[in-house]
Each structure stands twice: as structure tokens, then as C-alpha cells.
Amino acid sequence: MTSTIDRIKLMADHENIKITALEKQIGASKGVLSRAFNNKTDIQSKWLTKIIENYPQYDSLWLLTGKGEMLTEKENEQLEEQVTLANNVFKLKTDFEISKQAVPLYNVEAAAGLVELFQSHGDTQPVGTLNIPNLPKCDGAVFVTGDSMYPLLKSGDIVAYKQIYDFQSEIFWGEMYLISVEVAEEEFISVKYIQKSERGDNYIKLVSQNKHHQPKDIEISKIRAMALVKASVRMNSMG
Numbered sequence: 001m002t003s004t005i006d007r008i009k010l011m012a013d014h015e016n017i018k019i020t021a022l023e024k025q026i027g028a029s030k031g032v033l034s035r036a037f038n039n040k041t042d043i044q045s046k047w048l049t050k051i052i053e054n055y056p057q058y059d060s061l062w063l064l065t066g067k068g069e070m071l072t073e074k075e076n077e078q079l080e081e082q083v084t085l086a087n088n089v090f091k092l093k094t095d096f097e098i099s100k101q102a103v104p105l106y107n108v109e110a111a112a113g114l115v116e117l118f119q120s121h122g123d124t125q126p127v128g129t130l131n132i133p134n135l136p137k138c139d140g141a142v143f144v145t146g147d148s149m150y151p152l153l154k155s156g157d158i159v160a161y162k163q164i165y166d167f168q169s170e171i172f173w174g175e176m177y178l179i180s181v182e183v184a185e186e187e188f189i190s191v192k193y194i195q196k197s198e199r200g201d202n203y204i205k206l207v208s209q210n211k212h213h214q215p216k217d218i219e220i221s222k223i224r225a226m227a228l229v230k231a232s233v234r235m236n237s238m239g
């Protein structure tokens with residue numbers, strides 16, 4: 001079971017801020033929260049009160065006891081409203097929109113994995129195409145599996161992507177990526193937010209939308225393929 005300081009760390013990861021930044025925001029001295037996190041000790045109630053006041057979207061009962069949902073009911077409702085849209089486009093300022101493009105839709109399993117798919121785009125037969133007006137340039141699209149990005153994405157949704165090649169310099173921190181990582185000599189494919197890791201420049205942090213999935217630091221050398229997620233599509237009816 002997680003402690004209060006663990007839940008504060010989860011909240012900070014969800015907000016994409018460092019513990020040191022959170023300390024400054026609530027007026028605490030440097031190290032007040034980070035020492036408690038490292039030593040797994042409690043913090044003074046006044047700092048808990050400051051966190052609750054600064055982040056009212058997080059449920060205070062969850063923060064103090066771990067019971068209930070991380071986000072308040074109102075915040076969850078707003079998030080659900082955002083993700084019920086059929087098309088979600090995640091645009092960057094540098095994106096160049098294309099009025100008409102047919103984005104090939106692939107089956108990752110049929111292509112024997114993401115690495116193989118990226119290496120043989122020209123030879124892999126797509127299962128269909130996406131035609132979304134004014135979509136940023138995409139290399140392809142695949143079906144999502146798993147629940148790590150729920151409720152923003154759910155299993156069966158489609159994500160359109162733009163492949164990147166330089167894992168050191170082409171990452172837009174905090175954005176959502178389709179990524180393939182080597183784990184125990186096998187390919188692990190997922191959709192995650194990518195943030196800077198506190199372990200140094202040779203690592204990245206994979207962060208889920210789903211609060212039940214813990215962030216994970218991985219070595220950049222373990223990355224086998226990566227693509228920036230440009231859009232998502234959800235089908236809300238079977239027919």
C-alpha cells in the first residue's frame with residue numbers, strides 16, 4: 001500500500017513537475033519533500049494542507065488515505081468529456097498540416113512487432129487507411145492495446161504516429177510516444193508520456209495516464225523504436 005509521500009510523488013508525476021518544484025510552489029524549504037520521499041517518512045500537516053490548496057483537482061481523501069480516486073469527481077468528469085471525442089489531434093507548434101492524406105493503418109502483431117514494422121513500412125500490407133482532414137504529417141497508425149493510458153486512450157483505439165530516429169535529441173519532453181523497448185530480450189510495446197529522468201541523460205521516464213501504472217525509468221540504449229503520437233481515434237459503436 002502506498003504512503004502519503006508516495007501519493008504526493010504520483011501527483012507530481014501526473015502534473016509533470018519535479019519534487020523540488022513542488023517544494024518551491026508550496027513554500028517549503030528545499031529537501032522537505034525529497035528527503036521524506038527518499039527516507040519514506042511523513043511530512044508536516046501544514047505542507048499537506050498547502051498541497052491540497054494548490055492542487056484542488058486531486059481528491060484530499062485519496063491523498064491522505066489512499067482511498068477513492070486520485071482526481072476529484074468533477075475533474076474525472078471533465079477528463080471523460082475530453083476523451084469521448086472520436087478524434088483527438090495532439091499538435092505541436094512545428095506541425096505542418098496536410099489537408100488530405102491517407103495514413104496507412106497497420107496491425108503490429110501481424111508485422112511481428114514495432115521494430116519490424118518501422119523497418120519494412122514499404123513492404124508491410126496495411127489493414128486500412130485513415131483520412132482525417134488537416135492532420136499533421138504521419139507515417140502510419142496502429143491499434144492500441146492495454147490500459148496504461150486510460151482514460152485518454154483505451155484498448156482498441158487507434159493512434160497515428162510520426163517516427164523519430166534520434167532518441168537523444170528528437171524527443172519533445174512531456175509528449176505522448178509509441179515506443180518499443182527491449183525487456184529481457186523481448187520487445188515491449190506501449191504508448192506512454194516521455195519525461196526527463198532524474199537518473200541522468202542516459203535514461204528517460206515512461207509515464208502512464210492510468211494512475212495504477214507506476215512511472216518507470218529506462219536506459220535510452222534499450223529503446224528499439226519510437227514514434228511521436230500525432231492523433232488518436234476512438235470507435236464508440238460496433239456498427
